[in-house]
Amino acid sequence: xxxxxxxxxxxxxxxxxxxxxxxxxxxxxxxxxxxxxxxxxxxxxxxxxxxxxxxxxxxxxxxxxxxxxxxxxxxxxxxxxxxxxxxxxxxxxxxxxxxxxxxxxxxxxxxxxxxxxxxxxxxxxxxxxxxxxxxxxxxxxxxxxxxxxxxxxxxxxxxxxxxxxxxxxxxxxxxxxxxxxxxxxxxxxxxxxxxxxxxxxxxxxxxxxxxxxxxxxxxxxxxxxxxxxxxxxxxxxxxxxxxxxxxxxxxxxxxxxxxxxxxxxxxxxxxxxxxxxxxxxxxxxxxxxxxxxxxxxxxxxxxxxxxxxxxxxxxxxxxxxxxxxxxxxxxxxxxxxxxxxx
Amino acid sequence: xxxxxxxxxxxxxxxxxxxxxxxxxxxxxxxxxxxxxxxxxxxxxxxxxxxxxxxxxxxxxxxxxxxxxxxxxxxxxxxxxxxxxxxxxxxxxxxxxxxxxxxxxxxxxxxxxxxxxxxxxxxxxxxxxxxxxxxxxxxxxxxxxxxxxxxxxxxxxxxxxxxxxxxxxxxxxxxxxxxxxxxxxxxxxxxxxxxxxxxxxxxxxxxxxxxxxxxxxxxxxxxxxxxxxxxxxxxxxxxxxxxxxxxxxxxxxxxxxxxxxxxxxxxxxxxxxxxxxxxxxxxxxxxxxxxxxxxxxxxxxxxxxxxxxxxxxxxxxxxxxxxxxxxxxxx
Numbered sequence: 001x002x003x004x005x006x007x008x009x010x011x012x013x014x015x016x017x018x019x020x021x022x023x024x025x026x027x028x029x030x031x032x033x034x035x036x037x038x039x040x041x042x043x044x045x046x047x048x049x050x051x052x053x054x055x056x057x058x059x060x061x062x063x064x065x066x067x068x069x070x071x072x073x074x075x076x077x078x079x080x081x082x083x084x085x086x087x088x089x090x091x092x093x094x095x096x097x098x099x100x101x102x103x104x105x106x107x108x109x110x111x112x113x114x115x116x117x118x119x120x121x122x123x124x125x126x127x128x129x130x131x132x133x134x135x136x137x138x139x140x141x142x143x144x145x146x147x148x149x150x151x152x153x154x155x156x157x158x159x160x161x162x163x164x165x166x167x168x169x170x171x172x173x174x175x176x177x178x179x180x181x182x183x184x185x186x187x188x189x190x191x192x193x194x195x196x197x198x199x200x201x202x203x204x205x206x207x208x209x210x211x212x213x214x215x216x217x218x219x220x221x222x223x224x225x226x227x228x229x230x231x232x233x234x235x236x237x238x239x240x241x242x243x244x245x246x247x248x249x250x251x252x253x254x255x256x257x258x259x260x261x262x263x264x265x266x267x268x269x270x271x272x273x274x275x276x277x278x279x280x281x282x283x284x285x286x287x288x289x290x291x292x293x294x295x296x297x298x299x300x301x302x303x304x305x306x307x308x309x310x311x312x313x314x315x316x317x318x319x320x321x322x323x324x325x326x327x328x329x330x331x332x333x334x335x336x337x338x339x340x341x342x
Numbered sequence: 343x344x345x346x347x348x349x350x351x352x353x354x355x356x357x358x359x360x361x362x363x364x365x366x367x368x369x370x371x372x373x374x375x376x377x378x379x380x381x382x383x384x385x386x387x388x389x390x391x392x393x394x395x396x397x398x399x400x401x402x403x404x405x406x407x408x409x410x411x412x413x414x415x416x417x418x419x420x421x422x423x424x425x426x427x428x429x430x431x432x433x434x435x436x437x438x439x440x441x442x443x444x445x446x447x448x449x450x451x452x453x454x455x456x457x458x459x460x461x462x463x464x465x466x467x468x469x470x471x472x473x474x475x476x477x478x479x480x481x482x483x484x485x486x487x488x489x490x491x492x493x494x495x496x497x498x499x500x501x502x503x504x505x506x507x508x509x510x511x512x513x514x515x516x517x518x519x520x521x522x523x524x525x526x527x528x529x530x531x532x533x534x535x536x537x538x539x540x541x542x543x544x545x546x547x548x549x550x551x552x553x554x555x556x557x558x559x560x561x562x563x564x565x566x567x568x569x570x571x572x573x574x575x576x577x578x579x580x581x582x583x584x585x586x587x588x589x590x591x592x593x594x595x596x597x598x599x600x601x602x603x604x605x606x607x608x609x610x611x612x613x614x615x616x617x618x619x620x621x622x623x624x625x626x627x628x629x630x631x632x633x634x635x636x637x638x639x640x641x642x643x644x645x646x647x648x649x650x651x652x653x654x655x656x657x658x659x660x661x662x663x664x665x666x667x668x669x670x671x672x673x
Contacts, residue, residue: 051526159615189383190553194597194611201608216527223599223609246601260531261601262556266579268602269559276535277528279482280496296528 004039005210006063006178011036011072013055013062019285030284032058034234035072037311040178045204045211047225047242049218049257053284055234056214060180063212064098065089076178094124097171101183103163107155113166114151117141120174140169144199161192165199172203178210185220197224218261222246230254233284233292236311240318250318250325253293291322299324299332343413344371345514345547346395351407353390353399353571362619364390366571367407369645374514377541377548379562379579381555381594385616387571388551392517395549396434397424412514430460433508437520439500443492449476449503450488456510475506479536498529502536509540519551534560555598559583564651567591570617570627573645576653587654589632592661626656634658 013033020026033055040046048056061067063074065081074081081092097120100106107116117137121128128136138148144165155163164184171179181200185193201224204211215221221228228245230237230253238251249255256277263269277296282288291309294300303323311321324332353365365387372378380388394405395416409416411432416424428434436442444452453472457463463471469488476484479502492500501521508516518537522530538561541548550562558565558579565582567575567590575588586592596610614631617623623630629639638657645655 051528161615189616190555190594191383191597191612192615194599194609195613197599198608198611218527219599219601222601256528258601260527262531262534262554262560263600263602264555264559264583264595264598265600265602266559266583269556274531274535276532280498280529281526 002042004041005077006040007075008039008063009037009073009075011059011062011069011074013058013067013069028285031234031287032284033062033069036234036236038229038236038239040210040212042177042210043204043208044227045213045225047221047228048212048214048231049216049221049228050231051216051281053233053281054231056231057182059231060098060182060212060214063180064093064096094120094174095176096178096180097174097176099167099171099179099181099184102187103160103167104155104158106167107163109155112152112154113141113146113158116155116166117169117173120170124174136173140173143203144169144172145195159192160188161195164188164196168199168203172207175207176209178212180212180214182214183216184213186215186217193220200224218257230257233281233287235292236319236321237293238318238320240316244316244318250320250329251322252297252299252328256296299328345374345412346372346549347408347410348391348395349408349410351391351394351405351409353387353394353403353405355400356402356404360620363622364403364571364619365394366622368568368571368573370566370573370576372515372547372549374547375541375545376564377550377562379558379565380549380551380568381553381558381565382568383553383616385570385619386568388568389519391568392434392519392549392551395517396428396432397421429456430511431513432515432517433511433513434517434519435501435504435508435521437523439504439524440492440497442504443500445492447491448488449490449492449495453488453503453507453510456507460511472506472510475510476503478540479503479506481506498525498533501525501533505533505536505540509544509546512544513546515547515549517549517551520553521550522557523552523554537561555594567594570619570622572627572655573653574628574655578651581652587648587652587661588656589634589658589661590628593631634662
């Protein structure tokens with residue numbers, strides 16, 4: 001396999017929050033990202049899925065240096081980004097770009113589309129002439145499916161899907177090698193969502209981009225990703241190539257996630273057997289001991305509360321953080337009837 | 343007799359930019375105990391339809407047509423007459439459960455208020471009814487939940503409270519507007535299972551508004567597909583998914599990536615954008631995005647009966663069979 005472009009090792013991001021009242025401080029630590037390690041290869045799409053609060057957006061921000069991790073390393077083409085000065089990091093941001101969830105909210109309403117897309121060019125290539133910039137911007141607009149003659153329009157004149165195209169043009173105009181997409185389609189209607197998903201896949205192929213695709217929608221992630229990483233309460237539960245994750249999930253949380261997604265087919269949807277998870281996600285301020293998923297896991301046993309399961313690498317390259325994954329693969333049934341069809 | 347009869351309902355909003363035509367003459371019936379899905383993308387008018395039924399439109403909104411509930415006309419009723427129906431015979435749950443609850447009142451007080459107001463129960467009786475209801479929506483430890491405030495509960499728990507509140511007076515009709523859209527997928531599945539069970543156990547009819555075709559597939563008996571404030575297609579759920587008769591329905595079904603299918607290549611997106619509700623096109627509102635559009639589409643098609651219980655608004659007799667470019671492998 002080709003060497004990875006991005007190597008994240010034992011990355012942890014903690015937030016300290018004050019839960020005290022008035023003049024009494026009471027600091028608590030939230031482990032938003034807790035010892036996370038993974039690689040991204042060249043021209044690959046890594047999907048990151050998890051529910052709200054699992055730390056997927058914080059992870060993206062940490063990779064880009066937008067929040068400061070407390071431990072770990074982020075190696076970009078062999079160089080640790082966390083050791084860089086602010087200025088050196090800014091130069092790296094040309095190579096690593098970000099696409100946001102809220103398409104219109106992330107565009108300056110007082111700038112024209114042309115200026116929005118040109119801004120990164122002016123930052124990273126100050127020697128480009130106005131004409132060169134204009135040509136590059138129009139070429140980019142065409143590439144993402146916008147009309148070049150709309151260059152002088154303002155964001156409010158565009159629909160949500162078109163605004164997301166502008167965001168994509170702005171991210172790609174400086175020829176990045178890695179694009180981190182944080183919920184890029186979740187604010188869009190299904191018919192528009194498909195357009196943007198197609199566009200991203202197409203551009204990735206054309207430009208040989210690596211993508212980190214963060215989403216809570218497992219169906220979209222299945223469609224775009226080569227490999228998928230599943231997170232829960234700041235930790236990695238499972239990483240594997242796409243088909244292994246979806247056809248043969250090994251971690252109980254991955255299984256639960258996949259079982260929860262409704263399928264738009266009344267025949268299949270109604271004959272599916274479904275085991276709802278118990279309760280809600282615990283507070284990240286006070287995560288369970290041992291395995292963080294054990295309080296909702298139908299297969300949890302005493303040992304699960306004692307130590308945090310290691311992220312074990314299997315022969316296939318799959319990684320799972322569950323002490324019972326072998327028994328599960330051998331067809332272990334959920335022992336606790338309380339969990340079944342609650 | 344149908345529980346709810348909606349005829350030629352239109353909703354228009356007066357705005358500084360002109361009149362926004364949010365709902366343009368839709369008609370449907372809802373039978374007792376039935377679950378009808380109202381499906382469409384943002385701006386298709388599904389939420390405004392629901393709000394119009396309950397007289398909850400914004401001040402610049404105007405509803406016309408007829409909405410009969412058990413034979414009684416709802417449009418034009420006074421606020422006091424409506425509030426006797428709302429919450430007792432028809433109740434509604436909204437997309438954002440946390441902001442739909444009063445942050446200053448405990449869960450218990452909010453539930454009790456519904457019963458003392460609509461059912462004239464005494465507080466003690468009301469409290470025990472409310473606690474029972476929380477138990478029925480599978481909220482853990484109902485007695486202590488009663489004393490908590492909404493901010494102390496998670497989104498999924500708040501939505502259970504909303505459902506409990508909606509069902510307290512055993513309404514004939516529950517309108518659920520995107521009840522699980524703001525929730526995480528594992529919680530969504532819990533809430534959908536709960537709604538399915540509750541609708542089976544009681545005779546409450548549900549009008550389920552959603553953009554998620556997966557949720558529709560799991561919960562609804564019949565489906566009404568809306569676009570630009572008009573009905574595009576109405577059918578029994580298996581017919582709609584198995585054999586869509588309107589190109590927009592087909593387009594929607596094809597554009598969703600599915601968890602149970604490996605699709606190689608690209609998704610069949612619907613090109614273009616929904617029309618501007620300030621200036622609706624004269625003909626079929628979908629024609630500019632429709633792959634099958636032809637000359638006649640410049641005239642607005644009627645909502646015609648196709649077969650028993652099936653209607654569509656399209657000039658095409660049948661969607662032409664086509665060879666799908668992409669290979670779809672079912673797993």
